[in-house]
Amino acid sequence: MPVILQKAWLFLPELSYLGMALALFFISLARRPDTARTQRWALAMALVAVAAAAVAAGGEGLLFWGAYRVDLFSQVFKLILTVATALVFMICRDLSGVEDRYHPEFFMFLSTCTLGMMLMVSSVELMSLYLALELSSFSLYILVPLRAGDDIDVEAAVKYLFIGITASCVMLFGMSYLFGATHSLYLRDIVAELPLLIHQPAAVVGMLLLLSGFFFKLAVFPFHFWAPDVYQGAANQVAAYIATASKAAAVALLIRITGLTGGTNIYLTDVLIVFCVVSMCLGNLVAIVQKGIKRMLAYSTIAHAGYVLMGVLTMTAGGYAGSIFYSLAYMIMNYAAFMVVVVVAAGGRNLNISDLAGLHRRSPLLALTLMIALFSLAGIPPTAGFTAKFLVFAAAMQQGYFWLVLVGMINATVSLYYYLMVIKAAYLDEPANPQEPITLSLPMRLLNYGLILAMVYLGLWPQHFLAVCDQAVRRVLGGGA
C-alpha cells in the first residue's frame, strides 16, 4: 500500500467527518431546507463514519510530524464518539426544539464538534490538542443557543461560553508552565522529562491547570457550574450530545495526560481525590431536590464524573481501563435516558419528572428502557453501570483507597433514591390528565431493544470489551504517548 493511502487509512474516521461537515455545509446553503431529508443524510453519513472508524480501528502510526498519534486507544474512543454521534442523529427526526432555519447548521456543528473531539483524542502535541479542543468547544458554544422559544438558552450559552473560555485560558496557562519545565510541546518529550520534574511545584501546578480544561468538559467540581443550566437551556438533543460524546472525549484526555506523570506525585493524586469526592457528593445530593429531569441528569453527570475520576486518579492500568469502560457504559445508559426524554418531550420542551407519570401505559417499551438505564446509572447489577462502577472501585481499592470506595458506594445508594423517584413517576404515578399513547416507529423500537441489550450485555459479559480497554491503556502507558 502506498504511504499516502496508508496515512489516509489511519485518518479515515476524521476524513469521513470532514467530508460530512462539508456536505452538510452545502446542504445548509439550500434555500428551503428540508429537515427530514437532512436528518436522513446526516444519519447515513454518520453511520458511514462509524464504519470508517471500525475499519480504521486496527490502525497504528504517527501523522503530521509526530503531533498526531493513531493507536488502539484513540481508535477505541473514536469508535465511541462516532457511535454516540450517530445515536444522537437518530433522535433528531423531530427537531422542533431547534429553530427551523438552523436545522442544517445544527447537524453541521454537531459534526464539526465530533471532528474536533476525534482530533483531540489522537493529539499528542499540546498545541494541536488545544486547537482540537477549541474546535469542539466552539461548535458547542454555537449549538447551545440554537434552541427555539424562550430565552433560557441565551443565558445558558453565555454561561457556557464564559466558563469554557476561562477553562481554556487556565489550560493554556498550564501548558506554558509545562513547556517552561520541559521545553517541549510534544507529549513524548514531556513524558520523558516529567517523572523527574514532577515533584517541582511548577510541574504540578502546570499539570493541574492543564487538566482543568478537561475537568470543565467532564463537569468535575469545581468546573461544574455550567452543567445544570446548559442541560436545561440547550435543546434536548444537544444536551444528549453534551452528556454522551463530549464526556467520552474528556475521559480520553484525562487518561492521556495523567498517564504522563507516571503516577508518582502524591499532591496531584490528593487534589484529584478531593475533586472526586466533592463531585460525587455534591452531584448526588443536589440531584435529589431537582424537579426537572434534565437538571437532575445534569447533577447526576457531575456525580458520574466523580466516579470516572476515581478510576483515573489511581493512575494504574486497571483504573484507566475501568475508566474507558465506564465512559462507554455511561455513554450508552445516559443516552438511553436522554433518548426517552427526547421522545416524551413533544415539541422539544423541558420535561419535569412529574411529566413522566403514566409512561408505562403510554409506551411500555420506553418505560422499560428508562428503568434499565436508570438502574444502570445507579449501578445495579446485571447492567453495564454496575460492571463499570465495580471496575473503577476495584482499581481504587487496589491502590488502598478504602474510604474513597466506601464514599463511592454510599453515594451510589444516595443516587438510587432519585433514580427511583423517576422510575416511580414512570411506573406508579397516574398523570393529572390522561395523555396520548406514544407510538414508536420501527427504527426507534429497534433502537430501544438495542440499547437494553447493550446495557445488559456489557453488564454480564464485559470481558471482550475489557480486554480491548486493557490493550488500549497499554498503548498509552507503554508506548510513551
Added chain:
Amino acid sequence: MLAPGAGLLVILLLPHDNQRAVRWVALASAVFALALTLWLYVTYDQSAGGLQFAEHYPWVPSLGISYYVAVDGINLPMLLLTSIVYLTGVWTMWDLTVRVKEFFALMLLMVLGVYGVFISLDLFFLFVFYDVALFPMYPLIAIWGSTRKEYGALKLTLYLLAGSALILPGILYVYFESGQFTFNLVELAKAGLDPGVQKLGFFLFLFGFGVLAGLWPFHTWSPVGHVAAPTAVSMIHAGVLMKLGAYGVLRVGMFLCPEGLAEWAPLFALLATVGVVYGAFVGLAQTDLKYVIGYSSVSHMGLVSLGLATMTVGGITGAVFQMFAHGVMTALFFSSVGHIYDRTHTKLVPELGGMAKVMPVASFFFILAAMAGIGVPCLASFWAELLVFINAVRVYPVLGVLAVCGLVVSALFMLRVVQKTFYGPKNQRFADKPDMVPAMIVPRALLAGTILLFGLAPRLMMDLIGTGAAALVGGFK
C-alpha cells in the same frame, strides 16, 4: 437451578393479555425447580459432605472472576426452602389480575437472584445475584402492595442497598488484601487472611448482610416492608430474602474471616439478643396482623444470628435449621393472613374476631404457624430453637437466658393474637365470607406438611446441615 431463568424468558415472550399462560408458566417453572431441588436433596451424599455438584467456568479471567456454583450442607436446605416458598408463593397469587405478566416476571427474576446467591461460591457472582434478588422488591411492593406501599418500598430498597454499599467494599477489600486475585470463596478461605484484615472485613460483611437479616438496630425496614408487600412477596421476602442476609454473614463473613468473627462475636450475639427481646416486646403492642408477624420475624431472625454467633457446630446447625423452619413458617403465616385480608379487607386484630368459625381452614393454618413460632414440640422450629438455645446458654449464659425470656414473651403475644383474632366474639360483618377453596388449600398444606415433617423427623435436616456446619467450624481452629 435455571428453572426460574427459563420461566422468566418464556414469560417475557408471552403476550400481555394472556394471563392464564403466564401463570401456568410460572407454576411450571416453580414445580420444575422444586423437583430439581428435591433431586439434589436426595442424591446429595451426606457421608462424603463438602461441596458437591460443582460447576466451574472462568468468566473474566483477568480479574479472577469465575462462575462457580456448588451445594453443601448449608445451602441445600436454603435451596429447598426457596423452592417450597416459591412454588407456594406463585400458587397463592393465582387470583392476581393487575399487570400479571410484570408481576410474575419480576418475581421470577427475584427468585433467580435468590437461587444464585445460595449456590454461588464466587464473591462477584454472589454480589451480583444478591442485588438482582433485591431490586425487584421495589416495583413488586410499590405496584402491588398495600398500606403505605411507596414509603415501605423505598425504605426497604434504600436500607438493603445501603447494606450492599458495605458488602462491595468488603469484597474488594478481601480480594486485594488476600493477594490471591481471585473471587473464589474456597480459595480465598484456604489462603487465609491477616487478622487485621479479617477484623475489618467481618465488620463490613456483618453489617452489610446484617441489614437484610433484620439485625437490630437495622431491622426497621422489615416490618414496614412486610406490611406493604403483596402476599406472595411477603412470603418470599420474609421466608427467603431475610435468610439471604444471615446466609451471607455465614457464607462470606464467617467463612472468610473466622478470626474477625471471634473478635466481633460478643457484639454480634448482643445485637442478636436485643433483636430477639425487642422484636418480642414490640410485637406485643401491634394490632396489625402483618406487623405482628413482621416483628416476630425480627425476633426469630435474632435467634438465627445468636446461633451463628455461638461458633459451635450445634449453634450453627440450629441457626441454619431455624432459617429453614422460620422461612416455611413465615410463608404459612403470610399466606394465611393474605387469604383473610383478601376476603375481609382488614388485617387489624381488633376488627377481626371469631375467625375460627368463619374460616376454619385459614385459621387452622395460621394457628399452626403460630404454634411453630412459639416452638411447640413436633414442629420444625422446636428443634431449631432448642439447638440454638442449648448452645447459646452454654457460650453466652446471660444473653442466652435473656433470649429464652424473649421467646416466652413472643409466645405470649402470639397466643394473644390467636385468641383475639380467631376466637372470641364473631364480627358479624365478616360472617358470610367464604373459606379457602380446595385448590388454595394445597400450597398452604404443603407448607404445613413441611413444618410437620421436619418437626417429626428433624434428623432429615439436621444431619445434612451438620455436615456443612462441621466443616465450617473446623475452619475456625
